[in-house]
Amino acid sequence: MSVSGKTVVIAGATSAAGLAVAQSLIAGGARVIATGRSAERLAPLADAGTQTEIADATSLEAMTALAARLGPVDGVLPLVGGWRGGGGLAGQSDDDLAALLPAFAAVRATSRAFDAVLRASDAGRFAIVSSTAVARPLAGGANYASVKAASETWARAVAQGFTKAARDAGEPLRAASVVFRAKGALEPDLLARSVVRLWDSAANGLNDQIIDLAG
Known part of the structure; x- marks a missing residue:
């Protein structure tokens, strides 16, 4: 298997990581759909050859509508992120938590849709x-x-759902849910190479795996 000919959605793709992943997927022969909330911020992705869609990756309604428009899809990668921290335990403010929660919301919305x-x-x-x-x-x-x-807990639940659905249908497992773990700042090119390799392995050896991103 390879990523060639696959259709991959990058939800919340307007970061450096999103652009690097899109470029690597396209170089591998994939069709890439990149979402974001700003046409201006999506412009570099469009220039790179992606199909761009203005859509909120944290919204189940928006992601469900996108899924219905796109038809068959072979990969989904939510990339809504961000960092807030410091100040010890007392410094873990409610405002900082609220700023971080959209990343989890995007995982939930995209996986469900x-x-x-x-x-x-x-x-x-x-x-x-x-x-x-x-x-x-x-x-x-x-x-x-x-x-x-x-x-991570949600992504592992997605993996279990894939396994159960295949077992209940009496079919081989073809879908896999994985977690990439980065140490420190995310390296866009390293993530990009790792994403492309997801289609090099069969689902039964990949599903529910945690993959460390190490240089």
Whole structure:
């Protein structure tokens, strides 16, 4: 298998990581749909050859409408992110938590909206970007690590759902949900290479895996 010929959605794609992933997928022969809330911020992705869609990745309604418009999809990667931290445990403010929660909302919305189409694909892939902070949370990053832990839990539940659906249907597992863990600042090119490789492995060896992004 390879990513060539696959259709991949990058939801919340207007970061440097989103552009790097889109470029690598296109170079591998994939069709890429990139979403964001600003046409101006989506312009570099359009210039790179992606199909751009103005849509809120944190909205189940918007993602469900997008899924209905696109038809068959082979991969979904929510990339809504951000960092708030510092100040020890006492510095973990409600405002900072509120600013981080959209990342979790995007994981929930995209996975729910595209669940059926990913299961219908011959090689459906759902992937999120998390952090090694989940394994070693610090007081000054408790909000951040908590949101990432919640996102990982959700992605693992998606993996179980893929397994159960295949088993109930008496079919081989074709869809996989994985977690990428970055240490420190996310390296866009490293993430891009790792995303492209998701279609190099069969789903039964990939589903519910945590993949460390290490240089």
